[in-house]
Amino acid sequence: xxxxxxxxxxxxxxxxxxxxxxxxxxxxxxxxxxxxxxxxxxxxxxxxxxxxxxxxxxxxxxxxxxxxxxxxxxxxxxxxxxxxxxxxxxxxxxxxxxxxxxxxxxxxxxxxxxxxxxxxxxxxxxxxxxxxxxxxxx
Ligand code: FES
Numbered sequence: 827x828x829x830x831x832x833x834x835x836x837x838x839x840x841x842x843x844x845x846x847x848x849x850x851x852x853x854x855x856x857x858x859x860x861x862x863x864x865x866x867x868x869x870x871x872x873x874x875x876x877x878x879x880x881x882x883x884x885x886x887x888x889x890x891x892x893x894x895x896x897x898x899x900x901x902x903x904x905x906x907x908x909x910x911x912x913x914x915x916x917x918x919x920x921x922x923x924x925x926x927x928x929x930x931x932x933x934x935x936x937x938x939x940x941x942x943x944x945x946x947x948x949x950x951x952x953x954x955x956x957x958x959x960x961x962x963x964x
């Protein structure tokens with residue numbers, strides 16, 4: 827748990843399986859929440875791993891909830907062309923979004939190099955609370 831809140835610890839990959847600029851999709855903090863992990867190849871704010879270059883974010887745009895994509899070092903929203911900087915905590919710097927993309931806290935196991943998602947900063951678009959949504963499927 828992070829910050830005393832009920833964040834799950836979820837294995838989302840392994841350092842040795844990541845390639846620079848190749849995003850990996852997963853769900854966090856629950857199965858209704860798409861997210862993306864990316865190895866940037868250069869240090870990032872809150873970056874995980876030995877090079878501090880692995881980051882993860884909600885992949886739902888903070889403007890009106892469209893799915894974002896990753897291209898050329900930035901997250902892009904195709905709906906109204908917002909852009910977010912993954913190296914700077916997901917700050918929006920272009921387009922209509924005014925809120926940061928929620929960043930996911932990552933932990934890398936020193937022995938196995940497995941990567942775990944263990945928390946989140948910021949509200950996922952459309953949510954009223956920054957906690958996982960319970961579902962029957964978990
Ligand atoms: Fe992403 Fe509008 S929904 S910019």
